[in-house]
Amino acid sequence: MPEVTYISPDGTITTLEARDGDSVMETAVKNGVEGIVAECGGACACATCHVYVDEAYFGVVGEPGDLEDDMLDGAASERLPNSRLSCQIKMRAEFNGLLVRIAPEQV
Amino acid sequence: MGVVIVGAGQAGMQLAVSLREGGFEGDVTIVGQESYLPYQRPPLSKAFLSGDSDFESLEFRTPEFYVGKEITVITGEQVVDAAFDGDSGTATTDAGRVLTFDRLALAPGSTPRKLPLPGAELDGVLYLRDLEDALELKARWADAANVVVIGGGFIGLEVAAAARKAGKTVTVLEALDRLIARAVSPITSEFYRQAHERRGTSVRLGVKLERFVGGDDQVGPRVTGVELAPDADGNVEIIPADIVMVGIGVIARGDLAAKLGLETVNGAIVVNEFAETSDPRVVAAGDAVLLPHPLGGEAQVRLESVQNAVDQAKVAAATLLGKREAYHAVPWFWSDQADLKLQIAGLSTGFDSTVVRGSQDDEHFSVLYYRDGRLIAIDAVNDPSDYMAVRRALGAGANIPAELASDSAVALKTLITAGS
Ligand SMILES: Cc1cc2nc3c(=O)[nH]c(=O)nc-3n(C[C@H](O)[C@H](O)[C@H](O)COP(=O)(O)OP(=O)(O)OC[C@H]3O[C@@H](n4cnc5c(N)ncnc54)[C@H](O)[C@@H]3O)c2cc1C
Ligand code: FES
Numbered sequence: 001m002p003e004v005t006y007i008s009p010d011g012t013i014t015t016l017e018a019r020d021g022d023s024v025m026e027t028a029v030k031n032g033v034e035g036i037v038a039e040c041g042g043a044c045a046c047a048t049c050h051v052y053v054d055e056a057y058f059g060v061v062g063e064p065g066d067l068e069d070d071m072l073d074g075a076a077s078e079r080l081p082n083s084r085l086s087c088q089i090k091m092r093a094e095f096n097g098l099l100v101r102i103a104p105e106q107v
Numbered sequence: 108m109g110v111v112i113v114g115a116g117q118a119g120m121q122l123a124v125s126l127r128e129g130g131f132e133g134d135v136t137i138v139g140q141e142s143y144l145p146y147q148r149p150p151l152s153k154a155f156l157s158g159d160s161d162f163e164s165l166e167f168r169t170p171e172f173y174v175g176k177e178i179t180v181i182t183g184e185q186v187v188d189a190a191f192d193g194d195s196g197t198a199t200t201d202a203g204r205v206l207t208f209d210r211l212a213l214a215p216g217s218t219p220r221k222l223p224l225p226g227a228e229l230d231g232v233l234y235l236r237d238l239e240d241a242l243e244l245k246a247r248w249a250d251a252a253n254v255v256v257i258g259g260g261f262i263g264l265e266v267a268a269a270a271r272k273a274g275k276t277v278t279v280l281e282a283l284d285r286l287i288a289r290a291v292s293p294i295t296s297e298f299y300r301q302a303h304e305r306r307g308t309s310v311r312l313g314v315k316l317e318r319f320v321g322g323d324d325q326v327g328p329r330v331t332g333v334e335l336a337p338d339a340d341g342n343v344e345i346i347p348a349d350i351v352m353v354g355i356g357v358i359a360r361g362d363l364a365a366k367l368g369l370e371t372v373n374g375a376i377v378v379n380e381f382a383e384t385s386d387p388r389v390v391a392a393g394d395a396v397l398l399p400h401p402l403g404g405e406a407q408v409r410l411e412s413v414q415n416a417v418d419q420a421k422v423a424a425a426t427l428l429g430k431r432e433a434y435h436a437v438p439w440f441w442s443d444q445a446d447l448k449l450q451i452a453g454l455s456t457g458f459d460s461t462v463v464r465g466s467q468d469d470e471h472f473s474v475l476y477y478r479d480g481r482l483i484a485i486d487a488v489n490d491p492s493d494y495m496a497v498r499r500a501l502g503a504g505a506n507i508p509a510e511l512a513s514d515s516a517v518a519l520k521t522l523i524t525a526g527s
Contacts, residue, residue, distance in 0.1 A: 004204055022164065030169045032176070037415060041147045041167075045441035045450055047495065067448060074495025074520070 002096040006051075008035040018091035020081040024100060025049040025087035035102035042087035047071045048106040049086045053097035056084050060096070061089055077103035108133035109286060110427060111198050111206050114214035115139020117416035118423075120167050122212050123178045125424035135178045136206055137285035138198070140185035141237055144170060151241040152265035153443050156248065159273065165238070176451070182358060187366055191388065201276030210427055213364055213376060213384070213391040214420065217357035217411065220258060226319030232332035232351045235262055244352065251349035252276060255333050256322050259286035259310065261442045264299065267308050268444040277308040278346050280333065284313050289356075290440075294454060294474050295486045298467050305356045306445055312366030320345055355413060358394040372397055380433040382423035390426050392419035400454070402435050402483075402501070408454065412440045436499045446470075450494040453501050464515040465490055470483070473497075475512055482507050494522040 007029055008014070019029040028036045035064040044067055053061050055100035061084065064072060068088050072079050084102065110126065112119045115137045123135050125394045139145065146165040154160045167524040173180050180503045184200035189211060219234040221227065234242055244266075254270040256263040259281035270277045279286075285296035286303075300310050315336035322331045359375040370377040370385035375397035382398075393416040402408040418436040425432040440451045448469060458476035466470030472491040476484040482501070487494035496519035500507050507522045 019163065026164065030172065031170045032168065040413065040441060041149060043149060043153075043441055043443065045448070045483065046439075055220065067489070070491035074499065105506055 002091045004091060004097070004098045004100070006035075007034050008033065009101070009102055010034075018063045019031055020092065021090055024051065024089040024091065024098070025085075027091065028086065028102075031104075035104075035106070036107040037081045037085060039107070040085060040087075043084060044071060044088055045088045046083070047075045047085060048107055050077055050103035051084055051086045051100040051107060052080055052103065053082045053084050053089075054101070055082065057095065057098050060094055064088065075103065076105040076107055108209045109207065109210035110135050110210050110212060110214040111186075111189075112137045112214060113189070113198065114181060114356070114395075114495055115141065115145045115182060115215055116214060116216045116393065117145070117167075117413055118214035118420040120145035121417050121420035122214060122390075122392060122424050123173075124168075124176070125175045126427060127178065127221065129424055129428045129430075131424075131428055133209070136181065136208075137178065138181045138186050138206070140183070142171070142183040143238060144168070144180055146238065147413075150441060152235060152262045153269065155241055156266065158267040162238070163514070182280050191261070191367075195356055196388075197326060200264070211367075211389045212423055212427070213389060213395065214393045214416075215360035215363060217359050217394040219353070220356045220358055222353050222355055223315055224318050226321055226330070229319050229321040229328050229330040229350065232353065234353055235266065236357070244350070247350050248415060249274065253347045253349050254278075255280065255346055255348040255351045256315070257333070257351060258351045258355040259283075259312075260289065260354055260356065261287060263352065263443060264303065264356070264444050265329045267303060268306070268447075271303075271306050271308050272445060274293060276347075278348075279303065279310045280314045280316065280335075280346070281310070281312050281519050282314060282316075285343060285516040286312075287357065288311065290455075291477065291486050292452065292458070292461060292474060294461065294463060294466075295449075295488075298488065299388045299447075302447060303444070313438065317343070320353065328433065335433075341406060357394065359397075359409065361395055364389075364391065364395075372407075372451075377407070379425045380422075380435075381431060382434065383426060384420055390423035391425045392416060401436055401438060402453070404454075404460070408456075410438055412438065414439045423485045439500055440461070445514055446489075448489055448491075450491060451485065454484075455484035458483060460509065462509050462512045464493060464512065464519075466515075475507070475509070477509050480506075480509065482509075482512075496523065499523065513527075 005015045040046035168465040204513040256267045256279045320332040361371040361374040364376040376391040422434045433516040442449045455476040472487045473487040484495035500523045
């Protein structure tokens with residue numbers, strides 16, 4: 001199972017094993033990682049699961065889709081080039097070791 | 108101090124989590140009548156039907172999470188009675204378990220309104236509220252060529268879209284003269300009628316139903332169609348159906364509240380802005396609740412949405428923690444039908460004018476609702492930018508003047524003007 005590491009706004013570092021196909025958001029929320037709010041449960045409808053993908057992985061993970069792109073514009077924390085909605089990143093073997101920083105403000 | 112939460116759904120789960128996040132150290136017990144840990148309902152009419160998700164992906168939290176937070180979740184038991192005796196009380200489940208509490212939280216959700224037509228008991232007449240319903244629908248999905256959806260609301264239309272995508276012959280029967288009439292304006296209703304028709308679904312409005320038609324097969328009496336009331340010339344029409352999905356709204360599950368002597372209206376539990384019921388020792392949240400309009404005014408509303416369940420549960424938890432945090436969250440909602448993402452912010456009831464932006468032909472547009480010149484709500488279809496701008500404006504008590512908003516070329520977020 002691919003591993004993903006979260007850096008919470010308060011600096012806490014959590015590494016979890018993700019189920020293949022589960023999103024970066026689901027993996028965090030289900031296990032109680034703080035900072036990802038995910039109000040809509042992964043429907044790309046709330047922009048409260050905003051993360052910054054570590055440079056080293058941004059190429060692997062890729063760009064947001066059109067709807068996600070628009071949602072990110074309305075996110076509560078500053079949008080950066082490596083911003084993604086974590087519910088839209090589905091874990092796969094290639095993402096093993098993925099590192100994301102959780103955006104400080106979500107709502 | 109111990110809290111018992113009745114209902115292990117969206118609101119019940121959030122209440123428990125928010126209590127712990129707020130530093131509550133007493134016992135927290137959630138009792139849920141379904142045999143599953145709390146899970147999300149929205150995918151049941153969407154990805155789950157198309158086979159894109161399994162139960163684990165519906166679960167809000169892992170079993171270990173609840174253990175770690177010292178939240179006891181009792182599943183498969185219904186609370187059938189509750190009463191106060193002095194400062195504390197007891198809740199009794201149908202399994203005979205007795206739980207004591209100091210404070211009680213009600214999050215029982217709602218139950219589908221039944222359609223009392225002749226033939227209602229036929230096999231294949233289905234409703235969709237919980238995972239069992241979804242599993243039953245899914246079990247019949249592959250073999251069903253003809254799907255009839257009764258009720259053109261969100262759940263019905265989502266199921267219709269999923270059925271159409273799976274290549275089935277789909278008919279939506281709606282009693283009123285437009286779709287989603289309770290939640291959106293005629294503009295959005297008409298767009299959805301056309302959008303579903305374009306995708307090959309037959310949408311029939313103003314329909315009167317006569318009965319469910321059935322035939323016997325190996326397993327017993329099974330639905331084979333839906334008969335419409337005779338037309339002016341006395342002609343009878345039967346629409347063939349292997350599955351009939353009825354989605355004509357829900358009824359709040361206020362029965363336990365009524366037993367406790369709490370104020371209810373049509374089954375809905377009446378609360379104030381702090382999620383307190385008519386007995387302040389009992390809080391309530393979610394679909395089952397009638398609450399003061401969160402954005403002010405005299406009206407009371409019942410909101411059936413994830414947002415409301417979550418935000419109200421947070422308010423209820425704060426109240427239990429002795430903090431007073433009035434409920435003023437901007438209502439929002441989404442619905443996914445085929446490749447159309449509808450996002451709604453605010454409540455449009457009582458609007459007196461609208462501004463339409465974007466292009467309905469391109470299936471990318473928004474409808475802004477105004478009352479007395481103030482923005483009160485938006486329906487956005489495939490347009491998250493407009494949606495987010497309005498959500499933020501409403502949250503800040505700000506306005507977006509209608510005369511400026513009508514220029515679709517200008518981004519709404521640049522037009523937000525300071526609050527009143
Ligand atoms: C198919 C479907 C699709 C939806 N799609 C969307 C969507 O896209 N967007 C959106 O915002 N909302 C959507 N919703 C609505 C959303 O899921 C609800 O508003 C939300 O679940 C309400 O939360 P709740 O906790 O009040 O009720 P529920 O989630 O229904 O939870 C209540 C639970 O309490 C249990 N219960 C009741 N009484 C008792 C008792 N006496 N003892 C023990 N347990 C009891 C019930 O069995 C139930 O499990 C959808 C709902 C459905 C059914
Ligand atoms: S969880 Fe709502 S957009 Fe990701």
